[in-house]
Amino acid sequence: MITFEHVSVQYADAPAPSLHDVTLEIPEGELVLVVGPTGSGKSTLLRTINGLVPHFSGGTLTGRVTVDGLDTAEHRPRDLATVVGLVEQNPSSTFVTDVVEDEVAYGMETMGLDPTTIRRRVEETLDLFGLTPLRARSLRTLSGGQQQRVAIAALFAAGPRVLVLDEPTSALDPVAAEEVLASLHRIVHDLGVTVVLAEHRLERVVHHADRVVLVDEGRVSQLLDPADAMLRSLIYPPVVGLSRLVGWSPTPLSIRDARRKAGSLREALGGSTPHPAADLRVIGPGDAVTLAGVRVSRGGRVVLDGIDLAVARGSVTTLMGRNGAGKSTLLGAVAAQHRLAGGHVRVGAGAVDPHTRSARERVRVVGLVPQQPELLLYADSVAAECAAADDDFGAAPGTARALLERISGGIDPEVHPRDLSEGQRLELALAVILAGSPEVLLLDEPTRGLDYGAKKRLGEVLGGLAAQGTTVLLATHDVELAAEVADRVVILADGEVVTDGPAREVLASSPAFAPQVTKVLLPQTWLTVAEVAGALARIA
Amino acid sequence: MTRPRHKARLQHPAAWWLWGLGLATAASRTTNPVLLLLVIGVCVLVVSERRDPATVNPLPAFLVIGAVVVAFRVVMTALLGNGIVGDTVVLTLPRVPLPDWAAAVRIGGTVTLESLLYAAYDALRLAAVLACLGAANALASPRRLLRYLPATLYDVGTAVVVGLTFAPQLLTDARDVRAARTLRGRDGRGLREMARLTVPVLETAFERSLGLAASMESRGYGRAVRSTTTSRRAATGLALAGLVGVLAGLYGLLDSSAGGVLGLPVLVLGAVLAGSSLLVGASRDHRSGHRRERWTWTETVTVLVGAVPAAVLVVASAQGWDGVVPSQQAQLPAVPLLAVLAVLVAATPAFFTPRPREVAP
Incomplete structure (x- = not known):
């Protein structure tokens, strides 16, 4: 269906080619997962399939890419639209119309299908993706998961033989991600569409894949069996980590397969209890952040409704919950980004009300890394950004640079912040905010677009900060990160706190938020591979 | 109206834009504040009844810009004057002495009611035209027109x-x-x-x-555009010339000082050019429509009632009816009854047109 023959892509000004001599053949009706670290060339590979690289992006492509017999060198993306549909990382920025139904019909209109066919296909597609109740909704008011489903439906309706998706579940909560994957599963199995997708959160997708392609520094492997690929891959989900630790073969990819093999492991671990990493931290009294009856409304809608919460000094607390549950708004209320409609917020040992302080005083008590870290960055090089941060926060020159050195594995100071990978950009934004040495650090969805390596480093940094007494409060969909770092988990729904307790208890008892290791080893409550490894080492 | 007579649907965007154009033409031909406020009121009424609920309502933003225009003009006139001589002094500002070579310019000095009224009326005309534009935007999003x-x-x-x-x-x-x-x-x-x-x-x-x-x-x-470069260029050239013609015609129509006689012929010529490019283009245009808006009698009537105030006020300004361009005296301007009725007729689409689609929030 899709063939690559000796394909290389070189962007102007780039030191090395983004893709290097790729030869690959993807047969029809397969769900192919593209796996690789950030910046390895995954997005470029996906975008060559419908010709956006090089027709739209610039750069030089050598070799030949053909899709359903059409050469992308001779056909522009718009001519390939009948064959290939491409879903981008952030669907909301690609909507052309205003309403769900119009968006689904748009592609078919540009292809000139006749109106009765369009009408029929719109109805069928809405049913297939479970969007019928949303058909008249305005696209701007949909949740992230719904938007993602509309974006996929809109492309699917036009009847392409190939669907290409770039990180379709990264921004979604676990339940919404399942909905999207279920839709994909259905069109692959029932309708024979070929699907190629790239995703960092392997724990969500790898068991759905028929074939896996590994990408590293522009070099692309052959089509591999998922289990074999996971043995070789540099990045892998926790269930594979567990399998590598214990030496299961073949490598289980789903929780079900792993549980079948885990009987002896559970027995071996039976006598020991998990050692949480947080034992090393000194957790102080619960006064680092206090919210009492906090109400916030945005755009005429009550987003937070009477939240009471107290966060202990030097702890790491994770806020979880559906897209749109009010996590970001809660962080915004603590950092005085949103006005309170009721209640009050106190932060830090001095019980400061951030809403009455000037921005300059506020950043000493509470620092927030927003969901889009690039909003914090405006200088034209990393070095200039760090210097500006020192100036902004009145810190000694070199403070931000030193922090960045400690947090990241070496970032070239001359690079433009926009050219950094997602992970590096987050590390830079974190260094900028930490230059103000706030008592309380807030992070909003920090793991979007991060691969396992970058995520592990982030976990270590947050653990280190907490050990030094900084209170960390982060909102995330990433259960694996929560399992790594959190002392306490708070689950929000519809602007209210529904669960609040020690991380182990909350994560292990929730079907949606349980990490993979827990699911494999229930009823024992191990959270991470590292915990299991530690226990096994002690036993031996 | 207790029972809806039509199925809920959106009117053809072109109908709303032509209606807005008619009302804007009417507004551009008068400085009578009563008529202008009436035009703004008609815009607000029709938008509140029939706007497309799927988009953000742009009318308030246009109204705010209009208000800013009026305030700015009045303040600047008070400071700098506008050459209108009047007897009714409202207040006297301290005058900034300027050198001889700048004698034509004055800053401060006496502020007369006549000059303020002239500025306010003139700015109100622009505000009313802006309101018409905002109303057309709210009633039919330009994206739909673009289809x-x-x-x-x-x-x-x-x-x-x-x-x-x-x-x-x-x-x-x-x-x-x-x-x-x-x-x-x-x-x-x-x-x-x-x-x-x-x-x-x-x-x-x-x-x-x-x-x-x-x-x-x-x-x-x-x-859909798959043709030889030459024919595509020809069609594009034709369409662009047509659009320029339409725009120039519109300008002539809206700006009475540019010569209204020129406006209509240029508009017609532009429309003919644009139309012919459509024909050339349409032969290769394979796009189709999902639930394309139909053109029914409500669309035709909407365009007609938009044209009524335009026609009446164009005639009125050409014949110099009493009150179309009111004097700047400190008195209520005369109100031409026929013009008022004509503007009111343009409000009727708020009632006879089909209700717009329901969009859940």
Whole structure:
């Protein structure tokens, strides 16, 4: 269906080619997962399939890419639209119309299908993706998961033989991600569409894949069996980590397969209890952040409704919950980004009300890394950004640079912040905010677009900060990160706190938020591979 | 109306834009404040009854801009004068002495009611035209109008869609970036801060625009145009000439000082050119429509009732009816009854047109 023959892509000004001599053949009706670290060339590979690289992006492509017999060198993306549909990382920025139904019909209109066919296909597609109740909704008011489903439906309706998706579940909560994957599963199995997708959160997708392609520094492997690929891959989900630790073969990819093999492991671990990493931290009294009856409304809608919460000094607390549950708004209320409609917020040992302080005083008590870290960055090089941060926060020159050195594995100071990978950009934004040495650090969805390596480093940094007494409060969909770092988990729904307790208890008892290791080893409550490894080492 | 007579649907966007054009033409021909406020009132009424609920209502923004225009004109007139001589002195500002060579300019001095009224009436006319534009925007989003753009104007279409998304997104982005600045201990005020904000705001907006253009491209927008370069260029040239003609005609029609006689013929010529490019383009335009708006009697009547005030006021201003251009005396201007009725007729689409689609919030 899709063939690559000796394909290389070189962007102007780039030191090395983004893709290097790729030869690959993807047969029809397969769900192919593209796996690789950030910046390895995954997005470029996906975008060559419908010709956006090089027709739209610039750069030089050598070799030949053909899709359903059409050469992308001779056909522009718009001519390939009948064959290939491409879903981008952030669907909301690609909507052309205003309403769900119009968006689904748009592609078919540009292809000139006749109106009765369009009408029929719109109805069928809405049913297939479970969007019928949303058909008249305005696209701007949909949740992230719904938007993602509309974006996929809109492309699917036009009847392409190939669907290409770039990180379709990264921004979604676990339940919404399942909905999207279920839709994909259905069109692959029932309708024979070929699907190629790239995703960092392997724990969500790898068991759905028929074939896996590994990408590293522009070099692309052959089509591999998922289990074999996971043995070789540099990045892998926790269930594979567990399998590598214990030496299961073949490598289980789903929780079900792993549980079948885990009987002896559970027995071996039976006598020991998990050692949480947080034992090393000194957790102080619960006064680092206090919210009492906090109400916030945005755009005429009550987003937070009477939240009471107290966060202990030097702890790491994770806020979880559906897209749109009010996590970001809660962080915004603590950092005085949103006005309170009721209640009050106190932060830090001095019980400061951030809403009455000037921005300059506020950043000493509470620092927030927003969901889009690039909003914090405006200088034209990393070095200039760090210097500006020192100036902004009145810190000694070199403070931000030193922090960045400690947090990241070496970032070239001359690079433009926009050219950094997602992970590096987050590390830079974190260094900028930490230059103000706030008592309380807030992070909003920090793991979007991060691969396992970058995520592990982030976990270590947050653990280190907490050990030094900084209170960390982060909102995330990433259960694996929560399992790594959190002392306490708070689950929000519809602007209210529904669960609040020690991380182990909350994560292990929730079907949606349980990490993979827990699911494999229930009823024992191990959270991470590292915990299991530690226990096994002690036993031996 | 207790029982809806029509199924809920959106009217044809062209009908609303022609209606708005008619009302704007009427507004451009008078400075009578009663008539102008009536035009604004008609816009507000029709928009509140029949606007497309799927889009953000742009009318308030246009009304605010109109109010700013009026306030700015009045303040500037008070400060600088506008050459209207009057007897009724409202107040006397201290006059700034200027050297001889700047004798034509004055700052401060006496402020007369006559000059203020003239400025206010004139600015109100612009505000009313803006209100008509805002109403057309609210009743039929320009994106829907764009669906009727000929395929030959592919590049223009992409640019317009991206532009339409760009402007409102720019505001959202500016808010976000300013909020992010406070996270770095700056309050985002002052000139230096503004300069710093522009870079991230524009970068974000440009990236978003590129994303949208890429999405339109990969979803097949403009793919129907598959012809020789020459014929495509000819069709594009024809269409552009037509559009320029239409715009020039509109300008002539709206600006009475440019010679209204010129306006209509140029408009017709432009429409003919644009129409012929449509014909040339349509032969290769393979796009089709999902639930395309139909043109029924309500559309025709909407356009007609929009044309009524335009026709009446064009005639009125040509014949110099009493009150169309009121004197700047400190008295209530005469109100030509026929013109008032004509403007009121334009409000009827608020009642006889079909209700717009229901869009859940």
